[in-house]
Amino acid sequence: MVELKNVSVTYSTGVDALNNISLRIDDGDFAFVVGSSGAGKSTLIKLILKEIDATSGVVMVNDYNLSKLRRKKIPEFRRTIGFVFQDFRLIPSMTVYENIAFVLRVIDAPRKYIRKRVPYVISLVGLQDKANSYPNQLSGGEQQRVAIARALVNDPQLIIADEPTGNIDPELSYEIVELLKGINECGTTILMVTHEHDLVRHFGGRIININSGEIVFDEVIGGNNEA
Amino acid sequence: MKLSGIRYLGRQGLDNIWKNRMMAFASFCVLLVSLLLVGISILFYINLNSIIGGIENKNEVIVFLDENINDSQLKEVKSKLDQIENIDEISYYSKDEAFESMKKSMSDYEKVFDSLGDDNPLLDSYRIKIKDISFTSETVTLIQELDHVYSIRAPYDFVNILTEMRKIITLVASAIIVALAIVSMVIISNTTKASVFARRNEISIMKYVGATNAFIRVPFFVEGMVTGFAAGLIATIITWFGYDAVVELLTKEVNILNIIGIGSIIPFNDIIFKVAGTYILAGGCIGALGSVISTRKHLNV
Numbered sequence: 001m002v003e004l005k006n007v008s009v010t011y012s013t014g015v016d017a018l019n020n021i022s023l024r025i026d027d028g029d030f031a032f033v034v035g036s037s038g039a040g041k042s043t044l045i046k047l048i049l050k051e052i053d054a055t056s057g058v059v060m061v062n063d064y065n066l067s068k069l070r071r072k073k074i075p076e077f078r079r080t081i082g083f084v085f086q087d088f089r090l091i092p093s094m095t096v097y098e099n100i101a102f103v104l105r106v107i108d109a110p111r112k113y114i115r116k117r118v119p120y121v122i123s124l125v126g127l128q129d130k131a132n133s134y135p136n137q138l139s140g141g142e143q144q145r146v147a148i149a150r151a152l153v154n155d156p157q158l159i160i161a162d163e164p165t166g167n168i169d170p171e172l173s174y175e176i177v178e179l180l181k182g183i184n185e186c187g188t189t190i191l192m193v194t195h196e197h198d199l200v201r202h203f204g205g206r207i208i209n210i211n212s213g214e215i216v217f218d219e220v221i222g223g224n225n226e227a
Numbered sequence: 228m229k230l231s232g233i234r235y236l237g238r239q240g241l242d243n244i245w246k247n248r249m250m251a252f253a254s255f256c257v258l259l260v261s262l263l264l265v266g267i268s269i270l271f272y273i274n275l276n277s278i279i280g281g282i283e284n285k286n287e288v289i290v291f292l293d294e295n296i297n298d299s300q301l302k303e304v305k306s307k308l309d310q311i312e313n314i315d316e317i318s319y320y321s322k323d324e325a326f327e328s329m330k331k332s333m334s335d336y337e338k339v340f341d342s343l344g345d346d347n348p349l350l351d352s353y354r355i356k357i358k359d360i361s362f363t364s365e366t367v368t369l370i371q372e373l374d375h376v377y378s379i380r381a382p383y384d385f386v387n388i389l390t391e392m393r394k395i396i397t398l399v400a401s402a403i404i405v406a407l408a409i410v411s412m413v414i415i416s417n418t419t420k421a422s423v424f425a426r427r428n429e430i431s432i433m434k435y436v437g438a439t440n441a442f443i444r445v446p447f448f449v450e451g452m453v454t455g456f457a458a459g460l461i462a463t464i465i466t467w468f469g470y471d472a473v474v475e476l477l478t479k480e481v482n483i484l485n486i487i488g489i490g491s492i493i494p495f496n497d498i499i500f501k502v503a504g505t506y507i508l509a510g511g512c513i514g515a516l517g518s519v520i521s522t523r524k525h526l527n528v
Contacts, residue, residue, distance in 0.1 A: 049435070075434075075437045075438060075439045075440075075442075076437065077437075078434075078435060078436065078437035079436070079437035083435050083436075089428070089431075089432050089435070090432075091429050091432055092429075093243075093246040093247075093429070102433075102436065103436045103437075105232065105235055106433070106436055106437055106438040106439075106442055107437065108232050150436070
């Protein structure tokens with residue numbers, strides 16, 4: 001669950017990135033965050049990841065109060081969130097398997113569990129044949145699927161996808177969102193930032209539109225595919 | 228953290244050396260050169276000191292005794308001398324021995340000696356080796372206070388020159404060694420920084436999936452340490468061969484040095500374990516610390 005109450009963020013340069021916004025995303029929701037560049041989408045994401053702190057207001061993510069979260073607790077908190085980035089951010093020196101297994105090693109999972117869990121999530125994203133490939137041997141769509149598998153592997157409550165379709169072919173974009181939708185149906189909250197309006201219109205659902213640091217639209221719309 | 232976790236991180240560190248072999252090789256070379264620079268300077272200094280020590284050992288203070296000294300008085304002086312801390316060796320040199328050796332060294336003047344007949348104008352003496360020649364004058368003062376001592380001849384000029392030389396060499400050598408150590412540290416820290424910088428994306432990804440700082444650092448620590456150990460090992464081997472080659476050259480080719488105590492050069496076999504231990508330990512510590520400290524900046528994500 002993500003909850004923001006009267007949150008403002010002012011950067012040290014004096015730029016007001018977010019201006020007194022309140023927002024609540026319940027467990028099991030799927031929400032698109034849209035808005036032009038510079039509107040404050042990235043700031044929102046950074047806030048939720050505790051890369052930056054709110055200048056004022058309260059940010060609650062997965063029952064952690066981020067303004068009171070101590071530095072030492074950040075790793076523990078981040079393990080409750082999965083991330084998918086526009087540029088994939090896979091570790092180039094590790095194979096697909098190792099990239100995903102790494103997340104479990106970080107949380108000190110038993111080796112038996114790793115050996116079972118990693119192949120399972122790889123099969124979920126349909127990359128069984130690529131488990132031993134390196135990221136640079138994969139297409140953009142495949143790399144993003146690896147990133148989704150990585151976000152999924154430790155069964156997080158919330159997955160944040162920051163423009164996950166930004167670097168891949170349009171026809172593959174739908175596949176990626178389908179994949180996220182499927183994960184959402186299993187109960188994981190998903191927050192997807194995008195500026196591809198076609199995609200949003202196609203799938204529908206909850207749309208949060210941010211403009212100039214304020215939420216200008218937050219409603220559920222029907223998608224084309226449901227009509 | 229479980230044992231399997233530690234083993235995993237250790238292996239990651241070793242794998243990283245191979246995966247980042249260019250940077251690892253750069254760090255290795257920088258460490259190797261730094262260790263050699265500082266190590267060789269220190270060895271050079273130690274040997275110079277040892278050579279001076281060898282020369283110092285040739286010091287001799289001669290204590291002339293009263294003209295008509297008897298055996299019990301001789302013993303008394305000897306036991307008093309034995310009690311003086313700064314005296315290394317005492318040897319008795321009777322006036323007859325002195326007379327004989329003088330005759331030999333001045334054989335052209337046989338007639339002069341003949342005219343003296345049995346009348347020996349020389350004095351019995353004790354010849355003394357001083358332990359620490361920088362305290363020669365203090366020791367001489369102590370000896371002067373003893374009974375039956377007629378006069379003392381001490382090599383003050385020799386002592387002063389050596390003491391001054393030692394001071395200057397120590398000063399210059401420490402300055403050079405400290406400067407080299409600082410330069411090495413700067414280069415090493417820059418190299419490890421570059422190596423870590425090349426992997427900052429990797430570090431930030433690890434942070435995003437919730438890795439603790441320790442988890443990220445352990446592989447870097449292992450990697451730096453192993454690289455440092457390797458540099459220390461190779462430095463030992465290079466120093467070994469280089470050192471032996473120089474010693475051989477000096478002892479075989481340069482005869483002049485024999486006179487001033489080339490025998491005081493320390494054989495490498497005597498210090499090989501010290502040298503290897505220092506190199507490997509220093510290499511490991513500098514390598515490990517360098518890479519761990521360099522990761523710090525990238526950990527605050």
